[in-house]
Amino acid sequence: MNHLIRKIKTQTIGLIAIAVMVTFTAIACGGGSSTQTTAAVGIPPEKVVDYIHTVLLADRTAYTKHVVNRLKTLEGKEKPNGVIDAEATEGWQETGGVPLPAQMFRLGSEVALENTTEFTYNLISTWYINDSHNPKSEFEKVAMEEVNKTAEPYTGYQEIGGQTYFSALYPDKAVAEACVTCHNTHPVHLERYPDKQFELGEVMGGIIINLPVDKT
Ligand code: HEC
CATH class of the missing domain: 1.20.5 (Single alpha-helices involved in coiled-coils or other helix-helix interfaces)
Structure with a gap:
């Protein structure tokens, strides 16, 4: 018992x-904070930047498809003034329109920078219209050259201000005729790169993502 x-x-x-x-x-x-959780589960930096890239691309595509395009066409029918009387235009602040997808992307990256020092992202290009998209660091310059050549993502480590980053540059390609037409005829593009005319499918720039990592 x-x-x-x-x-x-x-x-x-x-x-x-x-x-x-x-x-x-x-x-x-x-x-735990998100960093601790990541470290605990051990998601490799290559995966983390892939996740971030997927979200960034998805948001930009969704904005183009479901906001920008609907200003021109609604349910297959062209409307002279669009769904609402507005258009996506570079000078949206002056005209009362909405930002272009690339501008929306940059605005997002600026907001992200205000909210986190964890990681940064940006669009860059050899043929940049906006000066903030100029490849600056040695890594960005080399990575951009490689991505222009291979049209494949380029990854590596770089040090900025004493902090080591795992950085990845993903190609941004001319997936639509509109990308090519707008850039090739843009006054800044014509002035800076008179000999450069983009073609459909070509790499126009890249999305750079910088993830701070501990030194090994
Ligand atoms: C109606 C014009 C227009 C269209 C369409 C357009 N862009 Fe742009 N793009 C711009 C402008 C203007 C900028 C600079 C935006 C800024 O001030 O941040 C820009 C910026 C960029 C950049 C960053 C480098 C730079 O030039 O500053 C890349 C890369 C880019 N666009 C790729 C594309 C791709 C790919 C497409 C098609 C999916 C596309 N663009 C469609 C006008 C356009």
Whole structure:
């Protein structure tokens, strides 16, 4: 009899111990910041930049498809004044229109910079219209050259202000005729790069993502 009670007691204590451990783990994981969670699960930086890139691209495409395009055409029908009387235009602040997808992307990256120092992202190009898209660091220059040649993502480590970053540059290609037409006829483009005319499918620039990592 005594033996049986002792056995039940031991089992109960064992169950309580497991329950305490589970609760502790849940609190430990739930309370950590995103960096700690990433480190704990061990997602490699190559994966993290891929995730970020997927979200950035998805948002830009969704904005183009579901906002910019709907200003011109609604449910297959062209409307002279669009769905609302506005258009996506570079001078949107002056004309009362909405930003171009590339401008929306830059505005997003500026907001992100106000909210986090964890990572940064930007559009860059050898043939930039906006000066903030000029490849600046040595890494960006080399990466941009490579991506122009290969049309494949380029990754590596770079150091900026004493901090090591895992950086990835993803090609941004002329997926639509509109990309080519607008850039090739843009006054800044014509003035700066009179000999450069983009073609459909060509690399026009790239999305750079910089992820701070601990020095190894
Ligand atoms: C209606 C004109 C227009 C269209 C269409 C357009 N762009 Fe742009 N693009 C611009 C302007 C203007 C900028 C500079 C935006 C800024 O001030 O941030 C820009 C910026 C960029 C940049 C960053 C380098 C730079 O020139 O400053 C890349 C890369 C780019 N566009 C690629 C594309 C791709 C790819 C497409 C098609 C999917 C596209 N653009 C469609 C006008 C356009």
